[in-house]
Amino acid sequence: FIFLVLAFFFISLLLSLVVGIEEIFKVWSNPFSNTSLFIAITAISLIFYFIFAFFREQVCTNVCPYGRMQSVLLVDDSIVVHYDFLRGEKRASIKDRNKLIKTGEATEDEFGDCIDCGQCVAVCPTGIDIRNGTQLECINCTACMDACDDVMVKMHKPTGLIRYSSEKSIKEGVPFKLPGRAKAYIGVLFVILALFVYMASNRVAVEGIILRTPGMTYQYPQGDSTHILNVYNYKLINKTNTDLKNVEIKLKGFKDADLKVIPEKIDVIPEFGRATGSMILTIPVSEMKGYKTPVQFEIYSEGKLVHSPKTNFLGPH
Ligand code: SF4
Ligand code: SF4
Incomplete structure (x- = not known):
């Protein structure tokens, strides 16, 4: 019986990595709330129970590839x-x-x-x-x-x-x-670990992907040769487990530029969700730096800066 309880516990824990712990609790309190998940937990737990209780070391010698x-x-x-x-x-x-x-x-x-x-x-x-x-x-x-x-x-x-x-x-x-080889492996392991810590500590809560609309380069606004506009598509990905509210996209570092975001307001990006849309950015020719001007956007949620994605603004050669 203890093996059976342990099997259920460990399999639930394992599956919580995939479906989330809340979903597991829901199934535990009411199996019919997610029947397929309940069947999956039961089936895998029974397989584990069989291994724990009967198959035992034969897994090590006949099944596991580690040896x-x-x-x-x-x-x-x-x-x-x-x-x-x-x-x-x-x-x-x-x-x-x-x-x-x-x-x-x-x-x-x-x-x-x-x-x-x-x-x-x-x-x-x-x-x-x-x-x-x-x-x-x-x-x-x-x-x-x-x-x-x-x-x-x-x-x-x-x-x-x-x-x-x-x-x-x-x-x-x-x-x-x-041996020297083991020392080298330890060195490589430390480098990977340092890289992992660096990446984890620099992980952004929101990822913004801003790309120019496919097939379009630049345009002049109608009857105006002093400004140039580019059209972008954006995708904002909320990597956190909380909703991002009142999201705004702003342009950084241009005096007379005009940014139109469509839709104008993003009320909420749900946890682990995303928001997509378009933007029209108009910049005076005088503020451009060659045919490719680097531009940086700032994404705010409730007035707090959460990400600063970069892209390029195209103009004539
Ligand atoms: S190695 Fe020899 S002394 Fe040690 S446990 Fe095995 S049989 Fe006994
Ligand atoms: S370490 Fe190897 S030989 Fe020793 S008890 Fe475990 S499986 Fe058997």
């Missing part, structure tokens, strides 16, 4: 769960050791730290023996590490007979050192 990918990517420097065979071998149970020492067939020094208790195999969710080396089935859950550490503590031996390490460092019996 296969890992086996392809593994190199001698890869850090995975390893058994320290230099320290552990020759393995023997305490009973066998005592017997062999007693009969003179072996000396204490010949034996390694592994007492062949089988605890590492008993706790392994995929049922493998890590002492046979890295295997496809290992999901690096570290259960064998904990089990073996407990045994080592009881035996008054140092822990870490099974530990995170690389094949190379175990073979050569040297402490693990971060």
Whole structure:
């Protein structure tokens, strides 16, 4: 029953990323408010319940591609769960050791730290023996590490007979050192992280896309050769989860320019919604800077500047 509850909880949480948490609460309180979502939650939860309760580690060995990918990517420097065979071998149970020492067939020094208790195999969710080396089935859950550490503590031996390490460092019996490639990957990771933080902190709440109307360049207003007009289409996207009210578009930095926005007023852009329309911008020829003049618009919501998109204003060559 606990697995079933957990499956419902996790699937609801997962689907809330797609449909929103409010929709999930609505379905929980009244399944008929969104029958298809309710069926989706129930069906996926039951699949998860089946995996949790019955299929279990077979997912790791037969379904999940992680093990296969890992086996392809593994190199001698890869850090995975390893058994320290230099320290552990020759393995023997305490009973066998005592017997062999007693009969003179072996000396204490010949034996390694592994007492062949089988605890590492008993706790392994995929049922493998890590002492046979890295295997496809290992999901690096570290259960064998904990089990073996407990045994080592009881035996008054140092822990870490099974530990995170690389094949190379175990073979050569040297402490693990971060290889150059791993350092380079860490560097790349930090660059990506910094880029992500920069992009997230510079994310605008409203995105304004202003493009000249397709097929049009510039025009002179009727009977007026001292001004030029361009026609634009705009699209304002509200990326927030609150409505944007009283939205206005203004032009920045021109003395005698005239901007006509159609429709004149945008009362509200709903949360995650958008507003589209057109604009006619007229600028005196004297204020133009060549045939392509950079222009910047300012988008205000309730008098507060929310975005400043840029575009170009075209004139004659
Ligand atoms: S890390 Fe987990 S899956 Fe891998 S051998 Fe140890 S117990 Fe098994
Ligand atoms: S738990 Fe440790 S001591 Fe016991 S069999 Fe596994 S490796 Fe050997």
